[in-house]
Amino acid sequence: MFGFPTATLLDCHGRYTQNVAFFNVMTEAHHKYDHSEATGSSSWDTQNPFRREKLEQKSPDSKMPQEDSPGTRQKVYECQECGKSFRQKGSLTLHERIHTGQKPFECTHCGKSFRAKGNLVTHQRIHTGEKPYQCKECGKSFSQRGSLAVHERLHTGQKPYECGICHRSFRNQSNLAVHRRVHSGEKPYRCDQCGKAFSQKGSLIVHIRVHTGLKPYACTQCKKSFHTRGNCILHCKIHTGETPYPCGQCGKSFTQRGSLAVHQRSCSQRLTL
Known part of the structure; x- marks a missing residue:
């Protein structure tokens, strides 16, 4: 129809068949494209009015990555508070809420708020009882994918988190963190009533029942x-x-x-x- 295979045009800079008039313009511009310069700044970029307009819209201060290696993206979005960088603007926005304390996603059941919508969705399963992640080995279900991954290690025997001091291994990172306090002597959980300190939060909760008399x-x-x-x-x-x-x-x-x-x-x- 146009004197050359449509697929050739589409393979380069095409996908214009949805608009016939626009396709005709692109066909003429396509013949002017110098394929020998395809690896650099080609004549397509400078001769084509549509492409040139887009290039001119990009200011030197643009946040879009310019010199990425194949398959990677630069971390171009930087937090002005701590300097941490991110590849996506949404990730930066989410991170900045750590500094601002903003929690825009509120649970309609209990009023608890969260920084990310995904965390709210996971939390709401406490109220709904939804447990979409099921163990294929024993059928036990979980509300979080991470909880299922930890559970599955009961069946596989996998303990990927190892103590660097005594080389004891654990199924999840939180248990390793608690174990390390055996070596460091750290006891971050302190009773407000008597001042006694504990290495685990659960131990403090049990201890407080001595003062309250609670026996659940x-x-x-x-x-x-x-x-x-x-x-x-x-x-x-x-x-x-x-x-x-x-x-x-x-x-x-x-x-x-x-x-x-x-x-x-x-x-x-x-x-x-």
Whole structure:
């Protein structure tokens, strides 16, 4: 129709078939394009009025990357507060909210706010009960993709986070961070009532119940309550008759590991006499 294959035009700078008049203009300009200069600033850039107009619109201060290597993009959007750079303007906008404290995405259920819309979507699953990420191994579901990834390591045995001091490995980074406090002695969680400090937030929560008297875990058999879930589980074994901790010397079994330890000391003393 135009004296040369349409595909050749489309392969270079085409995709103009949607507008016939515009396509005719581009066809004439295409013949003027010097393919020998395709790797640099070609005659297409300077001769074609549409392309030249776009080039002239780009000021020297433009935030668009100019000299990227193939397949990469420069980090051209810089935070004026801390200097951190980003490849996308949206990523910079999200980062700047760390400095401003802005949290524009609010949960309609509880009023909690978030910096990113994705974080709000994930949070709302607490209210809706939605758990779209399911383990293919055991069928257990999770509200977050990251939680599923950590869970799957139970099946694979993978522990990719290793302590650089003792080389103990962990399934997730947060457990490694808590473990490192064993070596550093750091105890960032302090009780406001008595000043006692803990390396884990959960330990502080349990400790505070000593002051408040809160015992949220109740035995279903006798209604006795406990500060921790573990103590409640141990107590329930009294009713079930379960004694999972046997003494290796005399065979007597106990419901609690601590009771077994006390028994083993006395048992060893009797055997030595």
